[in-house]
Amino acid sequence: MNRRKDLFKKCYDFTLADEVKALGIYPFFHPIEETEGPVVSFAGRKLIMAGSNNYLGLTADERVKEASINAIRNYGTSCSGSRYMTGTVNLHIELEEKLADFFEKERCLLFSTGYQTGQGVIPTLVQRGEYVICDKDNHASLVAASIMAVGQSAKFVRYSHNSMEDLERALKTIPDDAGKLIVADGVFSVSGEIVELPRLAELAKKYGARILLDDAHAVGVIGRGGRGTPSEFNLADEVDLMMGTFSKTFGSLGGYVVGERDVINFIKHNASSLIFSASPTPGSVAAVLASLDILKNEPELIERLIVNTDYVRQGLDAVGFKLMPSRTAIVSVIIGDQMKTMVFWKKLFDAGVYVNAFIRPGVMPGHEALRTSFMATHEKEHLDKVITEFSAIGKELEII
Template structure:
């Protein structure tokens, strides 16, 4: 037995592959956004975070090409040293203005942003309050603060009474940070930021929100969760990613200039990891400009998700009530989730399978996510396919309400 023994014994994925129901690491040959080619089959993509559908927008693609031509393929260093181009600075200025904050700092990914913001902020004897459903990047960021002897307290998901009970047990004057996803990445539910900011004020806490799934989707003009509740002045920092609505790769934090200045010089994740490429920043910048010029785009993605959520619910699926671009359909069992996923894939629909232990037992789900660029025929086809497979696998009863009869044949085989 040695440290690698667990790797040799791990056979869960092999078994799923043998059964032909393994849903991960599918290599995409070609992508047009709402439709992709995998293994020579055209498939409707309903599992991507490309919420505004901008990954293939000519302006976004052109910006990436031009930046590569000008700056080369890599910055070959961290933001701190050789990894800051004028594009990184332009992005920081524009995204801070968009989010209504003084300053911004661009990181390599959203995952690193969470660590890079939380870890340097919460120190010895200080407290971190974190929603139990927060994204893995926040969980890792939280864990990193414990090396400084901080205390991490997890509160029940979106449960404000539970948060208050926990806050009230800590001395008022002790520094505290509350961290929450804005739109929760698994279920698509929205954090109760109006209440969280009220509690933060009452108990002397600061607030950081992860708006990975909110930027470009909720709030006026897609400005995210704080703007959705009108509490942008009460939220101290928003962290976010370029990898969803901004159709690129990278991350950022916005906040007060003095806070950003501190993070610039104290954040290990920023100082010891190479910066995002100029092409990644250029495409995110182009996407941000398109969003700013087209504030109606979020309504398109929200409308698509809302239509599908309602239709699936009407058919009898157990769908989580939410308001974002994510539609979570609870299946409640690992194997059934994998079988449903495979049947959808075989019929030309790509969604994401979330199973236990990534989600609690009973909450295994098919998670759909929508784009502003999905057309009605994509949505109709997804609904028809869900209805047919859901009935076949006994997830819904056969006699539920019919969905609009369009489209199977409209989608190229």
């Protein structure tokens, strides 16, 4: 009998996506044809974008676009190499200096994506016999990065979501003389909830652990002048390392980590995802530089973002939706059923509102949700339409 197994069998057996497409409710990979930020075009139809992480609307800002175009004119479209070798241009250095200054840390290091930033920082710092300690709801990129550390004989421990009691329980089980890194999202990406940083910082001190916060959804949203979670709690000095992405508030692509000189220098000379991957493109970096200037000079954008998000949060709450706890730019509506989530998503799409469907493996069964997120550049009429369509469909599907 031939017992040989084809590696691709699992692919041929994977039919779920095709089944959902046949039902006409597939919520993923829909190509946008044009975007002004809060309004986008799909197949010739205009929809309100209520699912983007373009929090300050800067992807559509003429100053950001011009900066990117000018950088392409000066440096070309790619650096065609790693930062380590031929891929550093002076824009990278300028941005690293300006971000270190903005976050009031000694040094900054850029990566080509936020995902790669976690992959660069965690396995480089957490080595054989050392511990990475993660919140169970951390972003998937941090989980993947922690598993990379395990591949180097580090230990990976997880604690219940935002439970400081469980974090302490976990810390108590770890030998006192082992190196420890606590890793948490500053603002959790599915719910928009903020990390319990004051207690987390106390525990880190008590048990001799270092802290890495992923502030992807916090910068430009919370903290003094949009400086993120540590600043929100006035605890910038207690957080050893902050990382983030340029794909949200900064309207671009790339990632960064900030921290003390020696630690950033070590990561810079040892992180595989930095050394063996091409550097962020000049156009991307120039867009971030322009966005950073706007963030510093126009704090009213942050206020508008918060006013807009609070307006939708209150509107959806008032009509009876169950929302995940959040006071940031994310409002996640719990649907609690995979099929209903996709049907709801499709009805919103047809009604002219684009949101994100969060189903397995993005969330646990029973926590399926429609995740909405807002921009400083949404107008009241956009937000009213989001609330109106959500309410009508929620009633039709007997969710409210």
